Amino acid sequence: MNELIKKAVALLESDSVQVIIGYAEGTGTRTRAIFITRTADCENLIFDSRCVQNLAVYLTKSEIKKLGKPAIVAPIPVLRSILQLAVENQITENDLVVLGITPQSELVDFESFAAIEAFLSTHQIVIEEKYQETIREIKAMPVTERFAYWVKELEPCFKCYACRAACPLCYCTRCTVDNNQPQWISVASHPLGNLEWHIMRAMHLAGRCTDCEACYNACPMSIPIHLLTKNMLQDVTENFGTYGPSLDKLNTLSSFKPDDKESFIR
Amino acid sequence: MTEFEPKIIAFVCNWCTYAGADLTGTSRIKYAQNVKIVRFPCTGRIDFMLLLKSFGEGADGIIVSGCHPNDCHYTSGNFHARRRWIMFRGLLDMLGIDVRRIQYSWVSAAEGAKWADIVNSTVNTIRELGPYTEYEKVAGYLEKEAKQ
C-alpha cells in the first residue's frame, strides 16, 4: 500500500491532520490499530484481508480525540460506521479525513460524507447465505429448544464487555448496564444477567448496526452474538425496506411511518 | 393441586388504555382478575427492559396497550412504540422467548369492552401455555444454586 503511505505522509506533512488511524502488523499473523503522528512512522501502515478491526471505534474515544484531527483508513465496514456516526451527529466532515479503501484494495478519496453514502449505495449490506441459513435453523427450533440453545450459547459470557468496547456505535460514555439507579441489568454474569445484557445490547443497535462483526470478533469466548444483530438487520429490511446508513434519513427506531405494517397488535 | 392462575402485567398508556380500563370498571363489565396494571404517560415511554423485568420477576404474561394509531396524545408516541415492538418481538422470537406471552393492543378510552376481551383472552392463552417455567429457571438461578 505505497499509495496509502504516501498519502498519509502528505497529510501529516501539510498538517491537514495530526494523526493517522490505520492498520499495522501485530503479534504473529495478527494486525492491529496504529496511531501515527510522525511521518517517519507512516511506513508501518499496511492494508490487507487480515485488517478486520473496525477502526471507526476510535473516532469517539477521548484518548484518541486528544491526538488531534485524524485521517482514518477505512475499508467498507469502517465507511459504514463512519456514515452511521455522522447520521447520529457524532462526527462532522471537518473532524476527519477518510482514506477509503475499496474491496479491490484501491485507495479512494471522499470529499464529503455524501460521497461516502454514494459509494456505499453500490456496496449494500448483505447478510451472507451461511448466516441466513444458521438463522433459519435457529428459528426452526421449537421455542423452548431455541431458548435453551441461547441460554447455553450465552453461558460462557463473563461480561467483559469487549463486544460493547469494540463496537463503533456503542459510544455512550455511560452504558445502560453501568447504571444502578435504576439497575436495569444485573451486573452479575449469571444466566439472567447475560440474557438481559445481550437483549439490551442488541436492541440498542436495532436499526443502527452496520453488520461489521466487530462484536463477534472481539468476543474472547466466540459467542455468536452477531447472529442477533444480523437477524435484526433482516427484520429491519423485511419490515421497513432496505437498510443502510443514510444522511437524510433518521434511524429506524427514531422514525416511523403512519402505515407501518405488523400482524400482532390487536 | 390448585389450578394455575397466570400472573399478568399490563403496561398501558394513561390517555387511552388506562381510561379504557376505567370504563370497563364503570361499565360493570366483569373480567379476569389476573392482571396488574402499570400506567405510563405513553406507549412510547414503555421501555423494552420493563417487559424483561416482568418476566424476570415472575410474570407469566404481559399486555402492552395504548392509543390507536393517529390517536396518540403526543401525536407519534405509539408510532415509535410500534416500530420498537416490531423489532423487539423479532429479537425475542430469535432468542426463544415465547412471544405468545406478550399481547400488544390498541384500546381507546371508549373501548371498555375491548379491554375486558383483551385481558380475558390473554389470560386464556397464558392459562393454556402454563407458567413460564423456562424463564423462571433462568431468573431463579441463584436461588437454586443455594439449595445445592
Place this chain on the structure above:
Amino acid sequence: MQTENYLIRKPSLEKLFNNLIGSGKTIFAPKAKGKLALFDNVKAYGEITEDYIVTANSAKSVVFPRTEKLFSYHKSKEKTEITDAANSSFPEVILWGTRPCDAAAFIPLTDTFNGDYKDIIFNSRREKVLLLSFSCNKSDDYCFCTSVNSGPGNTSGSDVLFTKLPGGDYLAEVMTPKGQLLVRESIDLFEPKPEEDKDRNLAVVANRFNQKEIQAKLQNLFENPVWDDKSRACLGCGSCAYVCPVCSCFDIQDEAHGNKGTHLRCWDSCGFGLFTLHTSGHNPRETQSARWRQRILHKFLYIPNKSKIAGCVGCGRCSRSCPADINILETLTSL
C-alpha cells in the same frame, strides 16, 4: 513431600478419568469450541481436547466464580434469616488438563484471598480442588512462563503433573499428598517411573525478560510515555482481566427481590473506566493508559513487593484475547 514419579500408559489415563467420573467427581477440562479450547464441565473422556496451548478462559472460576453468592437473606415479619455461603459445603472439583502456568496461578490467587482477611469461601473451594496438570509440548509467541519463574514443565501448584512422552504414554509426577491419594486409589494404572528425560519432551519457551529487573525499573516508571504508547489502541473492555488466571478484583452487588435477596461477589476489571470512578464524578484513573499502567504495576510491582512472587504466570491469555492486539509482553520488554 518427596515427589513420586510413575509411568501411566495412554489407555490407563482414560481409565483414570473414568474412575474419577465413576466416583462422582466433578471434572473441568478443556473442551473444543470452534478454534478455542475452553475449561468446561466434562462428563466423558471423549469431550476433552488435547489440541490447545492454553484454554481461552482460565481455570480460576472453580475457586473464584465470576458470580459468587456470599450470603442470601429472607425477611419475614418475625425475623430475617441469613444463609451464609461460608457454611455451605463446596463440591470436589478436579481440574484436568491445566497447564503449569494455570497451576502456578493458584499460588498468587490464593495469596490474594489470604491477606488480612482469610476468605473462608475461597479457601473452602480451594481445598476441594485437585489439579491434574499436563506439561506443554507446544507454545506460541504469546507464552512467557519462563520469564516469570515458571516453565512448560513446572510442577508448582499442581497435585500431579503429566508429561507426554514419545509414543503417547505419560510421565506422572506426584507432587502433593492429595495427588498421592489419587494415585493410591487407582494404583493399578500406574507403573514404575520411565527412564525417559522429561525436559526433552517439553515445549521451548524463550526467556524474554528478567522479572527482578522489571520490578526494579517499575519503581520509577509511574510517569512514562510507554503507558500511553502501548495502550493507545485499548478499547477499555475487561477481556484481559477476565481471562487472566491471577486477576482477582471483584465488585460487590446486591440483588434484591421483594423480601429476599443475595449479596454477590462479581468479577471486575481495572480496564473499565467505571472501576475507579468516584461518586463525585472524579476519576483518579481517567484515561485508558492509566488503567493499563495499573494493570502492569499491580502484576509486576505491587504484588511482587508484597508477596515476593509476580502477579503474572506468563500464560499470555490477555494478549491472545485482546481485541486490539495489546500485548503484555511487548509492554514489558519495551520498558
